[in-house]
Each structure stands twice: as structure tokens, then as C-alpha cells.
Amino acid sequence: MSFEVYIFTSIYREIYFTTLASEREREMSIEVERKFVGDANSLKILEAIGVFAGQYQFQDRYFDTPQFDLTLRDFWLRQRKGCWELKCPLAPVKEARKSQGEPSGADKLCTRYQEITNVPDIHLKLKEVLKRLVKNEKTLTTESCQTLINHDGLGIPGMNNTPDMFWASAMNLVCFAEFTTIRRTFTLDDGVHIDLDEADFGYSVGEIEVLMPEGGDMQAALDKIERTAKKLGVTGDQGVDGKLSVYLQRNYPAHHARLLSQHIL
Numbered sequence: 001m002s003f004e005v006y007i008f009t010s011i012y013r014e015i016y017f018t019t020l021a022s023e024r025e026r027e028m029s030i031e032v033e034r035k036f037v038g039d040a041n042s043l044k045i046l047e048a049i050g051v052f053a054g055q056y057q058f059q060d061r062y063f064d065t066p067q068f069d070l071t072l073r074d075f076w077l078r079q080r081k082g083c084w085e086l087k088c089p090l091a092p093v094k095e096a097r098k099s100q101g102e103p104s105g106a107d108k109l110c111t112r113y114q115e116i117t118n119v120p121d122i123h124l125k126l127k128e129v130l131k132r133l134v135k136n137e138k139t140l141t142t143e144s145c146q147t148l149i150n151h152d153g154l155g156i157p158g159m160n161n162t163p164d165m166f167w168a169s170a171m172n173l174v175c176f177a178e179f180t181t182i183r184r185t186f187t188l189d190d191g192v193h194i195d196l197d198e199a200d201f202g203y204s205v206g207e208i209e210v211l212m213p214e215g216g217d218m219q220a221a222l223d224k225i226e227r228t229a230k231k232l233g234v235t236g237d238q239g240v241d242g243k244l245s246v247y248l249q250r251n252y253p254a255h256h257a258r259l260l261s262q263h264i265l
């Protein structure tokens with residue numbers, strides 16, 4: 001990946017995060033989003049009300065243990081553009097359902113995850129989640145992680161053997177999904193972002209997204225998403241599958257069925 005591509009693809013996050021107070025918030029944000037099926041009409045409206053922020057391509061590689069210990073707990077670890085990202089549920093699934101009851105209306109159509117991008121924090125969180133399964137208890141320092149994530153071998157087959165992957169391998173994490181996406185991004189003046197994605201395995205999906213700091217106003221984020229969906233003419237009360245869900249359905253049907261039965265998807 002060239003430096004120019006990296007800069008270009010980072011514009012969205014940089015614009016958003018310049019409004020945040022600290023590096024810590026930058027690396028631990030909350031992502032609220034709603035998927036939708038885009039059509040010619042929604043694209044026309046988007047072009048009229050949004051600012052086109054660019055089209056770019058990226059590769060995602062998702063990791064889990066061979067027993068899917070992470071995804072079965074609603075944790076999603078990936079490398080995108082060579083950088084590690086971990087999406088974590090805001091509350092353990094069962095506890096959240098117990099305390100909040102079944103979500104309804106627009107609320108039900110939105111997902112909320114904490115996104116961690118700092119590698120030592122990712123490592124700590126994974127150790128916490130995987131607990132006894134972790135073989136290597138050594139905590140990485142920011143410096144050692146920086147060296148690892150700058151390693152040239154990113155994205156090549158067999159990379160589980162590269163230094164970049166040593167901590168993931170020590171945690172018994174393997175790549176289970178790999179695909180490329182072409183993304184067009186639009187921004188609205190209230191800070192909402194809309195992505196139109198085309199994955200290379202033949203699936204297209206749109207997402208309306210709001211990023212906020214931890215402890216931010218969740219209801220305001222949900223309201224923004226709801227207003228944007230209405231503006232785009234996005235109707236219906238059925239959830240729309242994300243790219244990885246469809247990938248799992250096609251490539252790991254038994255695991256997909258299990259995630260559905262446990263209400264993780």
C-alpha cells in the first residue's frame with residue numbers, strides 16, 4: 001500500500017477524530033451503524049445531499065481461533081489496510097438482552113461496537129476474552145507492536161509465520177476470511193458517513209455510520225442514522241446482512257447458522 005493511498009483512505013477517520021479530545025479516544029471509538037440495500041434512487045439522493053469523499057479499495061482479513069471463540073462472543077478481529085482492528089460488543093450479548101429487552105424499531109436495525117485500533121489494547125482485550133486459551137501471556141508494548149505492524153510481509157499468504165503475526169499465532173488465531181472491497185464514501189454535514197461497498201465475492205451493501213467517543217450520546221447517534229435513512233428513502237424493518245455475514249453464510253454455513261441461533265448475527 002502506498003503512502004498516498006493510506007492518506008486518502010484515512011481522510012474520513014481523520015476528519016472525525018480531529019474533533020476528539022485524546023489519542024485514547026481515537027483508538028477506542030464507538031461505531032453505530034445501519035446497513036441498507038442501496039438502489040438507483042438512494043444513490044441519486046446521496047449525490048444530491050452528500051459530499052463524495054472518494055472511492056478506494058481495501059482488503060480485509062478476519063481472524064479467529066479454529067473453534068471460532070471470538071466471533072461466538074461477538075468479537076471481530078481483522079486486518080484492514082495492514083492495520084489491526086477489533087470490534088467489541090458494547091455489553092456481553094446475553095446481559096445486554098436481559099437488561100434492555102428486545103430492541104425495537106430503528107434501534108433494532110443499528111449495530112453498536114467499540115472499535116479498538118491500538119495493538120497493545122487489542123492484545124489485552126483478546127487475552128481477557130480468550131483467557132485460558134492464550135498460550136503467550138507476555139503483553140506487547142506500543143513500541144514492539146509498532147515494529148510488528150510495520151513489517152513488510154503484511155497481506156501475503158502464509159503470513160501467520162511472519163513476525164507480524166507472532167502474537168496472533170500465540171493466541172491460536174488464524175485467518176478465516178479474506179476479501180477485497182471497493183468503497184465509495186459520502187459525508188453529510190451533520191457528521192454522518194455513508195459507505196457504498198462492493199465486495200469481490202459478489203455482494204454489495206450500504207452503511208450509514210456515526211462514530212462517537214465512549215460515553216457519547218447514543219440516542220443522538222441513533223436519531224441521526226434514522227433521519228439519514230429516511231432522507232435516502234431507506235425503508236423496511238428487516239436487518240440487512242453485512243459483507244462478512246454473507247461471506248460466512250457462503251463459506252462457513254454451519255458457523256453462520258450457529259451465530260444466527262445465538263443471536264450474534
Ligand code: V4E
Nearest residue numbers: 035076087111113239240241242243244245264265
Ligand atoms: C459481522 C460483524 C462484524 C465484522 C464486520 O463488520 P461490518 O460492520 O460488517 O464491517 P464493514 O466493513 O461493513 O464496516 P466498517 O467496519 O468499515 O464500518 S462487526 C459486528 N458484526 C456483527 C454484525 C451484526 N450482528 N449485524 C450486522 C447488521 N452487521 C454486523
